[in-house]
Amino acid sequence: MTTPRHARGGASAGHGDDDGRRVADDATPGDDATPSDDPVELAASARRQRKSAGRLRALVRHSIRLTWAADRRAFVITTVLQLFGAAVIAAQVLIVKSVLDAILVVGDGGGVGPVVLPVVLLAAVTALVAVSTAIQANQQRLLSELVLRSTWQQLLDVAGAVGLRAFESPDFYDRLQRVQTNALSRPYQLTQGLIGLAGGLAGCIGLSVAIVSFEPALLPILLLAGVPLFVSSRRESRLEFDFAVAQTPRLRLRQYLGLVQTGRDEAKEVRAYGLTGALRERFDAVYTAYADDLRTHLRRRTRLAVAGNLASAAFLAATLLALVWLVGQGRVTLAEAGAAIVAIRLLATQVGTLFKGAQQIFESGLFLDDLAGFVAMRPEAEQAEAGAPAPPSFRTLRADGLTFTYPGSTAPALDDVSIRLNAGEIVALVGENGSGKTTLAKLLATLYEPDGGAIHWDDVDVSTYSRPGLRRSVAVVFQDFVRYHLSARENIGLGDADRMDDIDAIAAAARRAGVAEVVHDLPHGWDTALSKMFKGGRDLSLGQWQRVALARAFFRDAPFVILDEPSASLDPRAEHALFQSLRDLLGGRTVLFISHRFSTVRTADRIYVLDGGRVTEQGSHDQLMAQDGHYAELFRLQAAAYLAPETSR
Numbered sequence: 001m002t003t004p005r006h007a008r009g010g011a012s013a014g015h016g017d018d019d020g021r022r023v024a025d026d027a028t029p030g031d032d033a034t035p036s037d038d039p040v041e042l043a044a045s046a047r048r049q050r051k052s053a054g055r056l057r058a059l060v061r062h063s064i065r066l067t068w069a070a071d072r073r074a075f076v077i078t079t080v081l082q083l084f085g086a087a088v089i090a091a092q093v094l095i096v097k098s099v100l101d102a103i104l105v106v107g108d109g110g111g112v113g114p115v116v117l118p119v120v121l122l123a124a125v126t127a128l129v130a131v132s133t134a135i136q137a138n139q140q141r142l143l144s145e146l147v148l149r150s151t152w153q154q155l156l157d158v159a160g161a162v163g164l165r166a167f168e169s170p171d172f173y174d175r176l177q178r179v180q181t182n183a184l185s186r187p188y189q190l191t192q193g194l195i196g197l198a199g200g201l202a203g204c205i206g207l208s209v210a211i212v213s214f215e216p217a218l219l220p221i222l223l224l225a226g227v228p229l230f231v232s233s234r235r236e237s238r239l240e241f242d243f244a245v246a247q248t249p250r251l252r253l254r255q256y257l258g259l260v261q262t263g264r265d266e267a268k269e270v271r272a273y274g275l276t277g278a279l280r281e282r283f284d285a286v287y288t289a290y291a292d293d294l295r296t297h298l299r300r301r302t303r304l305a306v307a308g309n310l311a312s313a314a315f316l317a318a319t320l321l322a323l324v325w326l327v328g329q330g331r332v333t334l335a336e337a338g339a340a341i342v343a344i345r346l347l348a349t350q351v352g353t354l355f356k357g358a359q360q361i362f363e364s365g366l367f368l369d370d371l372a373g374f375v376a377m378r379p380e381a382e383q384a385e386a387g388a389p390a391p392p393s394f395r396t397l398r399a400d401g402l403t404f405t406y407p408g409s410t411a412p413a414l415d416d417v418s419i420r421l422n423a424g425e426i427v428a429l430v431g432e433n434g435s436g437k438t439t440l441a442k443l444l445a446t447l448y449e450p451d452g453g454a455i456h457w458d459d460v461d462v463s464t465y466s467r468p469g470l471r472r473s474v475a476v477v478f479q480d481f482v483r484y485h486l487s488a489r490e491n492i493g494l495g496d497a498d499r500m501d502d503i504d505a506i507a508a509a510a511r512r513a514g515v516a517e518v519v520h521d522l523p524h525g526w527d528t529a530l531s532k533m534f535k536g537g538r539d540l541s542l543g544q545w546q547r548v549a550l551a552r553a554f555f556r557d558a559p560f561v562i563l564d565e566p567s568a569s570l571d572p573r574a575e576h577a578l579f580q581s582l583r584d585l586l587g588g589r590t591v592l593f594i595s596h597r598f599s600t601v602r603t604a605d606r607i608y609v610l611d612g613g614r615v616t617e618q619g620s621h622d623q624l625m626a627q628d629g630h631y632a633e634l635f636r637l638q639a640a641a642y643l644a645p646e647t648s649r
């Protein structure tokens with residue numbers, strides 16, 4: 001992503017950001033904390049990472065931080081229960097030995113008395129394990145959900161902090177998509193992996209101690225049994241990475257094709273053009289191809305898992321044979337041998353849990369890197385928009401020699417543009433499609449930083465002010481304003497979220513924008529959702545929506561108002577009323593408006609004409625008509641279109 005002009009690098013602003021930094025720091029050389037979006041490079045980078053020895057350590061550290069930040073209590077409870085479970089497993093082995101000892105005594109003609117206590121103990125411990133497992137499963141589910149929430153919070157923090165320029169970058173958008181997609185499944189996998197790793201490790205240690213207490217020689221043979229599992233699980237995780245990376249583009253296409261067929265906005269056109277069948281076929285084809293690849297992939301994974309487990313089983317068999325030999329030698333008692341068999345079986349399960357946990361963490365590694373790289377963008381983005389407290393308004397706003405090229409474009413959208421707005425003036429921007437009007441409005445609203453030139457509020461370069469602070473003094477109605485699928489109250493109240501409860505002011509803004517009656521007729525008044533997606537909701541006409549967008553800007557009560565084609569969907573009466581009363585409606589505020597309708601433009605104090613990203617003419621309507629240039633030509637063209645039928649009568 002292109003670094004904004006005023007980016008100064010920067011200190012971390014919160015723990016989430018620290019996390020992002022640290023994973024990058026923890027990673028060993030060659031690790032790539034901000035992976036490329038090229039699938040081949042991603043796969044190669046993932047492979048490099050998996051080979052590094054510190055990789056698992058770095059991932060575990062990051063996983064713990066993520067989980068800890070999500071919910072300490074649930075994390076502690078789950079970990080303690082897992083460790084408790086592991087300790088109990090080791091105790092179970094020792095109790096089994098006591099039971100066997102007691103049974104052998106009974107077999108030798110002794111009374112049943114000595115058997116009672118170990119059997120009761122074994123039953124109690126078994127019940128304890130069952131209860132602890134049930135509690136743990138619930139805690140684990142809760143923890144996974146909380147990690148998911150925390151991941152979403154971090155993701156939304158970044159999405160909200162980055163400048164608009166980021167949304168022009170395919171790299172940013174790809175990463176946002178990937179983090180979003182993964183955020184749904186990876187935190188769960190990560191939590192499971194972490195807990196499995198901790199529990200498996202503790203279980204292995206406990207059982208190893210128990211086995212060593214019977215016969216130390218058994219342990220090395222048993223440890224060897226873990227090697228094939230280790231090798232096969234590493235290969236499996238590598239396969240999983242490659243599969244995930246290779247399938248990402250297909251997955252995105254599938255998601256998109258699903259969206260087009262289920263989206264409300266698309267529904268009209270899909271039906272009008274009869275696209276249901278064609279789109280469905282494409283969706284099915286993409287899904288089938290994925291399913292075929294998944295089958296092949298799973299076959300490979302199964303082959304690996306079978307090979308690993310068979311080899312491991314062979315080592316286990318060798319251990320059991322060794323045990324029989326040790327019993328024959330008299331080095332191990334029958335009770336110890338029986339308990340050792342139980343321990344060996346349990347150890348195999350624990351080793352499996354351990355490797356599965358490590359594998360899950362490895363498989364989440366790509367997601368963690370993506371997330372870390374993504375989260376690390378936040379402090380830089382915030383730093384780029386930081387500055388001195390912004391003044392509440394200006395007497396004069398001056399844009400001097402603004403130049404701006406959209407990321408990825410070669411031709412500038414604005415080229416050496418200078419304009420001026422005095423407080424209280426109504427200034428219009430006109431020009432043909434693509435001449436740069438909206439781009440200039442976005443720069444004046446401080447949504448983009450210019451590549452060259454500067455914007456001054458009372459002779460101070462606005463890049464020295466906090467941009468969010470400046471934006472509090474600006475109200476914009478965009479050409480493609482947002483129709484929030486929220487209540488009527490929120491649709492207007494979001495103009496100034498801090499005053500959302502001020503229903504009187506919201507109602508006043510609605511009256512000024514001519515939408516109060518529409519709200520009055522809604523079934524639940526202000527609480528009616530302006531969307532058919534929710535129960536009791538209502539949709540509005542495009543013109544009514546435009547009035548809602550205007551009401552939102554009026555409610556903001558900002559000294560500088562930008563209106564980008566505010567009347568495009570208004571009927572002629574409403575448009576006339578809007579521009580006739582613009583001065584009253586906006587009472588002394590500075591207004592910049594963009595319009596293609598010259599009948600509305602002529603009311604402006606000053607008009608700037610843009611052509612090919614440059615200001616070519618400026619002045620009042622009368623001055624521009626007198627100049628007889630581009631403006632006059634466009635004005636006459638439009639006027640003639642209206643007058644032609646009448647004159648031809």
Ligand SMILES: Nc1ncnc2c1ncn2[C@@H]1O[C@H](COP(=O)(O)OP(=O)(O)OP(=O)(O)O)[C@@H](O)[C@H]1O
Pocket residue numbers: 168406407409413431432433434435436437438439440
């Ligand atoms: N997000 C973008 N990325 C790349 N180029 C863009 C982007 N938005 C606009 N442009 C280009 O910048 C130039 C100016 O666009 P702008 O939207 O400012 O024009 P406009 O005068 O507002 O046009 P219209 O009257 O059609 O709304 C055009 O060449 C356009 O293609």
